[in-house]
Amino acid sequence: MAVPTQFAFRTSKDIGIVDAAPVYQPLPGFERPQGNIRCCVYSPCGRFFAWASSERVTVIDASLGHVVTALPAQNVFELGFSPLGSFIITWQRPSKDENGDAVKNLKVWSALEGRTTGPEEDEHNVVGRFVQKSQTSWNLQYTYDERYCARVVTNEVQLYESADLGNVWNKLRVDGVADFAVSPGKNHSIAVFIPERKGQPAAVKVYNVPEFTKPVSEKNFFKGDKVQLKWNKEGTEVIVLAQTEVDKSGKSYYGETTLYLLSVNGGFGSRIQLDKDGPIHDVTWSPNSKEFGVVYGYMPAKTTLFDVRARATHDFALAPRNTIIFSPLGRFVLVAGFGNLAGQMDIYDLEKNHLKICTIEASNASVCEWSPDGKHILTATTSPRLRVDNGVRIWHVGGGLMYNEDLQELYHVTWRPQSITTRPIDNPLHPAPIPHTSALTYLGTVKTPSKPAGAYRPPGARGQVTPLAFKREDEGGAAYVSNGSLSLGIGVNGFGKARKREVPGAELAPEDGTGTIAGYPVIEGDDQLSKAAMKNKKKREAKKAKDATEKAAGSTLQPDNVIPTTTPSPSRSPERRDRKGHERNRSRGSVGARPLSKQGQRDQRRSCEQQPNKPPPVPKTSGILPTQAVNEPPPDLTVTSPGGAGLAQDKKIRALLKKLRAIDDLKMRRAGGEKLEGTQMKKMDTEDDVRKELESLGWHD
Numbered sequence: 001m002a003v004p005t006q007f008a009f010r011t012s013k014d015i016g017i018v019d020a021a022p023v024y025q026p027l028p029g030f031e032r033p034q035g036n037i038r039c040c041v042y043s044p045c046g047r048f049f050a051w052a053s054s055e056r057v058t059v060i061d062a063s064l065g066h067v068v069t070a071l072p073a074q075n076v077f078e079l080g081f082s083p084l085g086s087f088i089i090t091w092q093r094p095s096k097d098e099n100g101d102a103v104k105n106l107k108v109w110s111a112l113e114g115r116t117t118g119p120e121e122d123e124h125n126v127v128g129r130f131v132q133k134s135q136t137s138w139n140l141q142y143t144y145d146e147r148y149c150a151r152v153v154t155n156e157v158q159l160y161e162s163a164d165l166g167n168v169w170n171k172l173r174v175d176g177v178a179d180f181a182v183s184p185g186k187n188h189s190i191a192v193f194i195p196e197r198k199g200q201p202a203a204v205k206v207y208n209v210p211e212f213t214k215p216v217s218e219k220n221f222f223k224g225d226k227v228q229l230k231w232n233k234e235g236t237e238v239i240v241l242a243q244t245e246v247d248k249s250g251k252s253y254y255g256e257t258t259l260y261l262l263s264v265n266g267g268f269g270s271r272i273q274l275d276k277d278g279p280i281h282d283v284t285w286s287p288n289s290k291e292f293g294v295v296y297g298y299m300p301a302k303t304t305l306f307d308v309r310a311r312a313t314h315d316f317a318l319a320p321r322n323t324i325i326f327s328p329l330g331r332f333v334l335v336a337g338f339g340n341l342a343g344q345m346d347i348y349d350l351e352k353n354h355l356k357i358c359t360i361e362a363s364n365a366s367v368c369e370w371s372p373d374g375k376h377i378l379t380a381t382t383s384p385r386l387r388v389d390n391g392v393r394i395w396h397v398g399g400g401l402m403y404n405e406d407l408q409e410l411y412h413v414t415w416r417p418q419s420i421t422t423r424p425i426d427n428p429l430h431p432a433p434i435p436h437t438s439a440l441t442y443l444g445t446v447k448t449p450s451k452p453a454g455a456y457r458p459p460g461a462r463g464q465v466t467p468l469a470f471k472r473e474d475e476g477g478a479a480y481v482s483n484g485s486l487s488l489g490i491g492v493n494g495f496g497k498a499r500k501r502e503v504p505g506a507e508l509a510p511e512d513g514t515g516t517i518a519g520y521p522v523i524e525g526d527d528q529l530s531k532a533a534m535k536n537k538k539k540r541e542a543k544k545a546k547d548a549t550e551k552a553a554g555s556t557l558q559p560d561n562v563i564p565t566t567t568p569s570p571s572r573s574p575e576r577r578d579r580k581g582h583e584r585n586r587s588r589g590s591v592g593a594r595p596l597s598k599q600g601q602r603d604q605r606r607s608c609e610q611q612p613n614k615p616p617p618v619p620k621t622s623g624i625l626p627t628q629a630v631n632e633p634p635p636d637l638t639v640t641s642p643g644g645a646g647l648a649q650d651k652k653i654r655a656l657l658k659k660l661r662a663i664d665d666l667k668m669r670r671a672g673g674e675k676l677e678g679t680q681m682k683k684m685d686t687e688d689d690v691r692k693e694l695e696s697l698g699w700h701d
Contacts, residue, residue, distance in 0.1 A: 005371050006062065006416040007378060008049060009392060010040050012409035015051055017065065020394060021376055024403050024436045030065030033058070038077055039412075043085035046417040048111060050088060052076035057090060059111060062416055071109050071125070080139045084146050086111055087127065087162065091138045094131075104129035106138065108165055128165025141182040144235075148188065148209065152180050157192060159209065172212045174205070179227065185235020189216075189264050193227045193240075204229070204240050206264055217266040223256050232289035237263050237308055239292060241283055252279060259283060259294065261310050272310045276302045281322035286330050293324040293333060300472050303335050314354055318473055319346070327374040328420050331428075332357075332397060334377065338365055345377070347397060357429070358399030364389060372418035375428040376402065380413045393442075397428055402435050404442040649697060656694050663687050 005020040006027065014034050017027040026032075033051065040051035042062065049062040057071040057079065071088065078091035092105040108128035130151065132138050140149045142162065148169070150159045157172040157180050176194045183189035188209035196202045202224030205215035224242035231238050240260040247256045257280040259272040274280070276297030285292045291313065295303045303316040303324060321337040321344075336345040343363040349355045360377070362368070367380040377395045390410040394403040473479050666684050670676055676684075 003063075003418070005373055005376070005418065007392070007413060008040060008042065008416065009380075009407065009413040010037055010051070010411050011407055012036075012383075012411065015040055017049065017062075018405075020371065021373075021402065021433065024438075027065045030060070039079045041079050041081065042414065042416050043081035043111075044083050044417055045081075045085045046419070047085045048081065049416070050079055050081070052079050052090070057088070057109075059088065069111070069125075073107065073109075078135065078138055081111070082140075082142045082146050082149075082162070083144055086146055089139055091132060091135065094133045102131045102133075104131050106130040106132035106140075108140065128160070137179065141180070143182060143188050143209075144184055144186060150180065150182055150190065152177060157190060170210050170212070172207060179229065181229035181231060181238070183231050183235035183238075183264070184233060185231070187235055187264060189235060191229050191231070191238050191240075191262075193224075193229065195225060196222065202227075202242065204238075204260070204262065206238065206262060206266075208264075216264060217262045217269055219260050219262055219269045221258065221260065221271070223258060225255070230283065230285060232285045232292070233287055234289040235264065236289065237261060237268075239283055239285070241280060251277075254279060261308075263308075268309060270310055272306065274304075282324050284324050284326060286326045286333075287328060288330045293326070293335075295321055295324050295335070305333075316346075316348070316354070319344075320472075321346070323368065325368065325370060327370045327397075328372055329374040331374065332370075334368070334370070336362070336368060338368065345379075345395075347399070357397065360395055360399055362393070362395070367413055369415050371415055372420065373428075374420075378413065378415060380410060382413070383409045383411055396433060398432055400432065400435060401439040401443060402433060404436075404438045653694065653697055653699050656690050656697075656699075659683075659690055660687070660694075663690070 004023050006017065007020055008015065008017045014032045015037050016032055017030050019025055019027055033053070035053055038052050038054075040049070042049050046062060048059050048068065050057055050059040052058075052073070055074055057073045057076055059068045059070070060066060061068055071090070073090045073092070075092055076090045077093060080089045081087070082089070088109040088111050090107050090109065092107075094105055095103045097103055106129065107126050110125040110127055112125075132151075137152070140151050142149045146162050148159050149162050149165075150157055152158075155173065155175050155177060157174070157177060158168050159170045159172070160167070161169045172190060172192065174192050174194060176197055177192050178195050179193040181191050183191070189206055190209060191204060191206045194203045194205070201220045201222045203218060203220045204227065205218040207215050219240065221242060223244050225244045227243070228241040229238055230241065238261075240262065242258045242260065244255040244257075247254070249256070259274070259280055260270070261272055262269045272294070274294065274296050278296060278298035278301070281295040281301055283292060283294045289308075291305055291307050293303060293305050295301050299320050300318040301321050302318055303321060304312050305314045307313055316335060319335070319337070320341050321335050322341060323334075323336045323338055325334045325336075327333070331349065331351050333348050333350060334345055335348065337343065343361065343365050345360040345362055345368070347357040347360070349357055362379040364381045364386055365379040366382045366385050367378070369378045370376075371378065371394075375397050377397065378392065379395065380392045381390050383390060387409065389406075390408065391404065391406040392410070392413055393401060393405075396402050663684055663686075666676060666680050670684075
């Protein structure tokens with residue numbers, strides 16, 4: 001009998017390990033730990049399972065369940081293993097010692113007891129210590145054989161021999177390096193990422209260890225603030241998923257994404273061309289290292305398989321999907337839509353001409369993983385993303401539900417890694433396995449809807465054919481077209497061709513070949529503006545036209561004995577212009593009868609000095625203007641307040657009186673027996689100073 005698959009889960013109260021198909025029972029000999037468990041993890045080889053509590057890290061044998069070792073590491077928040085399970089890496093929150101120096105919070109432990117670093121050490125099997133402030137990319141990266149491990153520091157990647165973590169074995173010096181990834185293949189290679197800076201493009205470079213003088217392959221590109229480096233299993237090619245924080249074209253809230261492919265031997269390096277606009281949702285290598293899948297484009301997204309030369313080999317049907325996962329043996333591929341999508345999973349058989357086997361409904365799933373035998377799929381709803389309906393479900397590749405377990409506050413669930421070579425090669429589809437009783441019980445409680453629920457349709461639209469503009473692209477509707485604006489859609493619900501802006505109720509004038517409509521020029525790009533932007537544009541154009549008119553009118557000489565007055569706005573009706581009180585003036589009385597301000601008197605004196613032969617201006621007492629002065633530009637109506645200093649003094653007096661009223665109120669409260677605060681007592685002590693200041697300003701009771 002083959003060794004059963006196994007999965008482990010962590011809740012807010014305990015940890016559980018379950019032997020899955022075909023037995024579906026808890027691991028015999030394992031005592032479930034209780035309490036606050038912060039993290040848990042299997043070793044990549046599947047030999048060990050470890051979890052961290054507030055007092056220690058416990059390591060058990062995953063097959064038997066008994067404890068192998070316990071590490072005296074307190075308050076561990078991250079936990080990891082080396083590829084062969086020889087070392088355990090723990091990360092604690094950054095802190096400082098009594099001298100103010102940073103504590104080495106990243107520790108590497110020997111998974112087996114008996115390794116010591118010194119007679120005074122209580123942590124008897126610590127083999128290395130580092131200072132690691134960031135929790136992002138906290139772990140060391142090992143080569144497949146655990147010969148070397150690496151970590152990134154400022155402007156360099158440091159390499160260590162796993163047996164000697166106290167001394168740096170080699171350094172890869174790269175200015176501005178922000179991220180790196182060690183190849184999982186037998187060739188020891190490192191890919192490093194350098195983001196954009198000072199106008200220089202971003203770059204991904206691949207080096208062979210330990211030849212760091214020149215990269216064997218590199219790719220320079222813009223629009224790359226951060227990247228994901230995805231190696232294939234053999235370590236011969238690496239996919240670069242580049243992303244920007246902000247989309248400068250305005251098409252997306254989440255930035256732009258681009259995809260590149262580099263080979264280790266330097267024979268190939270190119271951008272992967274995608275034929276559908278929109279973001280890249282997911283990209284995954286096949287276990288055979290010869291092809292990869294990409295989910296991309298606006299919803300409904302497109303899923304395409306590519307070979308190692310970035311040539312498209314197969315396109316799946318358009319659907320609302322954002323996840324692609326290959327089975328461990330590479331025969332099946334799962335294309336699903338999680339997150340804000342419905343949670344449907346499509347299973348395809350790649351060995352039978354990409355035949356679709358089934359569609360599984362896994363709503364609200366936040367975890368999805370293939371089992372090591374390639375026959376089952378685990379889905380789970382976890383906290384804190386969703387705090388209700390938490391639980392684990394296991395599905396057969398044929399679409400049937402095999403196991404169900406409801407849990408409270410489920411935080412983590414994962415399969416135990418197992419080698420595919422230990423599995424017998426048989427047909428995973430036949431015969432169909434028998435479901436566990438928990439699955440039959442769950443299926444008995446699920447209510448089947450009496451009729452399929454569709455989208456809501458108003459009564460006036462029922463019984464009619466749905467317009468193409470309201471259908472998804474995979475349902476025969478029009479393709480989504482982004483207009484490059486986040487505030488306004490184009491066409492009907494953002495679909496279809498952009499239409500020209502038109503006034504409701506107005507007759508549409510035909511557009512002639514001269515770029516005008518009914519004699520008015522058509523400004524290119526107006527149909528792309530929002531209502532607010534169009535309104536502001538019209539205001540700016542009206543202001544420019546007004547300034548040009550005033551400038552042209554100002555070239556005509558104005559008589560010196562005429563004081564211009566404002567003319568009524570032509571946009572107002574005669575009735576409103578005749579009514580009193582609608583023309584709002586900032587000063588009292590008629591504009592024509594108003595005396596000149598000081599600035600105006602200075603301007604008149606300056607004009608007389610420049611033209612000594614001209615008679616001085618005669619002030620006009622009537623508000624009626626001569627005919628030649630009607631078209632003169634309006635004067636500057638800025639009013640200068642004559643009593644600026646007096647207003648400031650009155651304002652200060654009012655503030656001081658307000659303070660006096662507050663002091664009197666505090667006196668009444670103290671007289672009533674209320675206990676005042678120290679600041680309130682100090683405020684009461686300033687009463688004499690306030691009164692003296694009021695007297696100096698000329699105020700008396």
